[in-house]
Amino acid sequence: MKKIVFLVLLSSVLAFHAQAQKFGYVDMEYITSKMPEYQKAVREMDQFSERWAKEIQEKFVEIDRLQRTYMAEEVLLTDELKRKRQNEIKEKELEAREYNDRVFGMDGMMFEKKKELMKPVMERVQRSLEKVCDQRRLDFLFDKSSGIVLVYTNPKHDYTDYVMEDLGIETKPAAAASAVPSDPTSTNPINQNSITKKPK
Template sequence: MRKTGLILSVLVLFASLTYAQPKIGYVDSDAIMKQLPDAQDTQKKLDAMIKEWQEELNKMEKDWKTKYEDYEKRKLILSEQKRVEIEKELVGLEDQVSKYRQDKFGVRGELFQKQEELMKPIQNRIFTAIQEIAKENEYDFIFDRSGDIIFLYAKEEYDVTNLVLEKLK
């Protein structure tokens, strides 16, 4: 009898677990970043840096181009020694332009580092808010539809983007 009751209890438990549906939510982190004042301010700072660096890069490229065009016009009348000297100068300027571009905009450049430094605290706040909402509302999963995981269909009732925005205010 006891054995039958135990088996029946286990079967009821497993049956109820198989009918439990996971609660899934999603956020649109791009929308959160666009609406969050901290993120907007940080993006403005980054945009100002980018503009300044781009202007400097444009100036360097323009200087190189001007010197190159001047060299092209005069190279036939220049001595071999002077031509070699100017060509070395042009190569040096080109290297400086390339180095500046790489230092500022490269994969591990200053822009990348500044983005990491300035956006990390904001991303941490968002992540913490998402975790709190997931626990408070008993979500099993929350996905970011702005990232690599793409939803072709998602019910709006599971969108917790506004809850995250409210939590961050």
């Protein structure tokens, strides 16, 4: 009986603390898609990736050429020349695999380049997230575009626009802006911020 009472009390305390905490979420994928510096970093990463992939492909094309040449000339070669050609091909294969691992492996050149290009952008986003959490008194802020499964999200807890505003990103959708009719006789123009900003 005492155990049941303890569990009920514990549940009540946890429920009370959960109610006292303020939660929110943002769509990081949407935010970064609107950041020119993020898109620039992605383009630069793609350029490095393509260049390195081309270099690796060229290495394997050369290996394939050496193998075909060896097979065509094998019957004319002495045992010593055969061994020499085979060793040359094996060395080239090992070199190509090692270079591939050095570029695209864990903690490889591509990983380091991504860190280098993305760090300033993500640090800026992080500062903005912390600022919004502080201003809105949030205890937890989730990223709805990450692997976290959110089966339901109330739009009033969406702080994406606040983060975008702090980053200086236009939050007004272009389609919505063009859909608003311009009435030159109107004396009370519509405040676009009131359309896109989610009430708190």
